[in-house]
Amino acid sequence: MGFLSIIFFMHVAHAQFVKASLQASGLTCSMCSKATQEALATLPFVQSIVPDLNTNTFALTFKKEVPVSIDALRKKVEDAGFSVAKLVLTADFNHVKITNDVHINYAGNILHFVNVREQILNGDQHITVIDKGFIPEKQFKKYGAVEKMDCYKTGKITGTCCKVEGKVNSDRVYHVTI
DSSP states (O other), X not given: OHHHHHHHHHHHHHOOEEEEEEEEESOOSHHHHHHHHHHHHTSTTEEEEEEETTTTEEEEEEOTTSOOOHHHHHHHHHHTTOEEEEEEEEEEEEEEEEOTTOEEEETTEEEEEOSOOSEEXXXXXXXXXXXXXXXXXXXXXXXXXXXXXXXXXXXXXXXXXXXXXXXXXXXXXXXXXX
C-alpha cells in the first residue's frame, strides 16, 4: 500500500492543467476583448492566449511546471470589468476514478465532481468549473438545487465534505463537472 501511495502522490505533484477555454460575458467590442486578453496575459502561468471575438472566448495554453490558479483567472477577467460565463479546463488524468460528489486532489487543488457518472479518467479531459463566479447565476442556482453539500455554497472545505489525501494549496474547493 505504501508503494502505491507514493506513485499516487508523485502523479499529483506533477499533475497540471494544460489549457482552458474561458468565455467572458459583458464584452461589447474588440477593445473589451483586448482589455480582457491583456489582463489574462499578466498571469505567470499563461503561455499563450487566442481570442475569438465572435464568441467572447479565450483559448489559454498554460506553461508547463507552473501552477495554475483557477481563481486568478476569474479575478483577472473581473478586474478588466467583465465576468466569467464559462471556464472549461483541460486536465491530464492518469487512471483517476470519479463518482458523483467525489473529491480529488489535482495539482494541489481540491476538485469536487458534481452530476457525473462513475468513470475512470485517462488522458486529457475537459472539466467545467461550476462555482459561483464561473457560470451565470441562474446555472449556479440550478446546480445548487441538486448539490446539497455546504461546500458548493461557500467554495470552502467544510467538515461535512471535502476529505482528500495529499497536500492542497488552500481551503478552496472547486466544483466541476464533465
